[in-house]
Structures are given as structure tokens and as C-alpha cells.
Amino acid sequence: MYQSEEKCNFLFEHCWNLVKDQPKWILRDAAKQRKTMVPPPTPTTTPSPTRNVIEDEVVELDRPMGKKAAIQK
Numbered sequence: 001m002y003q004s005e006e007k008c009n010f011l012f013e014h015c016w017n018l019v020k021d022q023p024k025w026i027l028r029d030a031a032k033q034r035k036t037m038v039p040p041p042t043p044t045t046t047p048s049p050t051r052n053v054i055e056d057e058v059v060e061l062d063r064p065m066g067k068k069a070a071i072q073k
Helices: 002-006 013-020 028-036 067-072
Strands: none
Touching: none
16 A cells, blocks of 8 residues: 555565564554544634624734743843
8 A cells, every 4th residue: 555655665574574563553443432532612703792703803912921022131
């Protein structure tokens, strides 16, 4: 599969043989989990009556000065 997608040989087969049976690398269960996962509900917010919000508007929030900027200042 790797060779057909990447057009070169897989150079770390000796490593794969060591980790392939570890829980992190078992792919059988991962495919089942993806199919059965339900996306988290999106929070619904009601717009504030005192502020009109444009959907494409970018709101820049005031942030505290960073450590580097404070040192340079």
C-alpha cells in the first residue's frame, strides 16, 4: 500500500514489525470508531440585541502584552 501511494519502498519495515501489534497502531478498531463517532453538538448562541454581527467580520480582541514585547519595551 505504501509503495503504491508514495512511489517508493518503505524503509522502516523492521520498525513496523516491532510496533504493529501495539494498541496505538492497530487500525482495525480505528475504522470502526470513525464510523460510529458522533460529532459533538455545536453550541448555539443568540445574537446580542445591542450588537449587529456580520458573519464575515473579524473581531480582534485586546490581548495582554507578550513576554518578548514586554522585554523589548
